[in-house]
Amino acid sequence: MSWVPVVVALVVSSVLLWPGSGARVRAARPARDGRGTASRGPGSAAAGRRRTVVASPGEVEAGLAELLSLVAAPLRVGVSPASSIAAATTAVADDRVVGELTSRLVDAGRSGDDVSEVWRDYEAGGEAAAFVARAWALSERTGAPLADALGAAEQVLRARQRTRQRLASAAAGPRASMMVLTLLPLSGPVVGLACGVAPRELYLQSPLALASLGLGLVLAFVAWSWSRAILARAAA
Structure with missing residues (x-):
């Protein structure tokens, strides 16, 4: 079960990227x-x-x-x-x-x-x-x-x-999109398992696949940060 750490890493990353409501x-x-x-x-x-x-x-x-x-x-x-x-x-x-x-x-x-x-x-x-x-x-x-x-x-x-x-109502849709897109990377291992391909074969078989995984997590974080900044500026 060497693919378990990969799934755990994806779950932890999604939790960290989950859009919060901000400290109050x-x-x-x-x-x-x-x-x-x-x-x-x-x-x-x-x-x-x-x-x-x-x-x-x-x-x-x-x-x-x-x-x-x-x-x-x-x-x-x-x-x-x-x-x-x-x-x-x-x-x-x-x-x-x-x-x-x-x-x-x-x-x-x-x-x-x-x-x-x-x-x-x-x-x-x-x-x-x-x-x-x-x-x-x-x-x-x-x-x-x-x-x-x-x-x-x-x-x-x-x-x-x-x-x-009114601003909160207008931002509800974009915030929901942020949540969906933040959790979307988790669908990769699930789809792979459904097709009979283990996450280990998806992400750990070659350096290119592993680099793609890292790049995807970085881009997800950048996109989440950017989207959150846009929503925060709109609500200011």
Whole structure:
């Protein structure tokens, strides 16, 4: 059974070339006070602990948009920002995307710290949280209604989410083609066995056959990398 190592090598290569969805893990930094050190005031111990949030960009945008809608609603009837954030906390305290963020926002509101910095420092929110931080800071600098700024930010995040969903649907076909073409080399030994030809005779009988096997694996890797880069650029 000297052909077994060849089949094993092909299987391992296909697994390594399998198109993944990309890492989605982001570490959230602890909240910081005005001096740039981790906040250690009452009630901030849980918020200051480092957590790992596993969420896709679409999930982050959806969670932040929902939080913005909950905060903006009380603001429109004259409730203070700190009270609006505290009211929203009860609805999303257990949310894995924004639950920790709300506790930091509440602490910042109670202590009078810059709330926009809390949004900016929330790494689990990525670019979406940084965008909200800019909207919040712009409202504070210009005196524009905070409810309107957050409402506009919510609309932008929801539009981004819809665009991301459309791109994912459009890329589903090419991704399926990547999977099929990545696994296609495995059909060679199977077809050979079906025809009564052992993989050893296919790949190990001559240097030319062995070189063809190596060249095929290299080209498969190059094609997979190229296709993945094209899809990633299209989804950016």
